[in-house]
Amino acid sequence: MREFQRQFASEEACQAYLAACRWPDGFACPRCGHTHGYRLMEHRRWQCVACRYQVSLTAGTILHNTKTPLAVWFWAAYLTVTDKRGISALLLQRQLGLRRYETAWMLLHKLRRAMVNAAREPLHGEVEIDDTWIGGPQPGLRGSRQLKGRKAAIVLVAVEKAMSRVGSGWRWSRTSNRPRWSISSRTMSRGDRRSTPTA
């Protein structure tokens, strides 16, 4: 967690990361194919040296046209994907040290929506599956007895490991132009546990 924060601490580091995702073998102009470009940090773009075509680093992703620093986005994505209980906007605001609650709410909303959209296609790569109960603890019961006759819903969450540790760094995998994180959740009651869940 600390290492993630350290690696994506600055706007520059996040942009370098997005560029590396877009051009794993180095810059290539989509218009003329020239392999030399320079970055325009302020605009989150790269410009081709030959034809001056500008490529946005965030086009096609939820990061596009945002005024929020990329480092904040990256950290928010990390917290949203890894928090098992489902992070709240308020907690996100505190963790990110944001002045405005609205910013935290917007980040969370966009990240969650991206996750839902991504869930429409099958997950691939390294996928983590976990289940959790929603409905809170039952008073007077402990351990597995909590589950007996419980009217809570089980939520099955499959997370494509979008930010997995690779060597000494992190990898934020992508499908074409957008970050490849996905979460799919399906609810079912306890009695239905073995039947096919319906979305």
Ligand SMILES: [Zn+2]
């Ligand atoms: Zn070019």
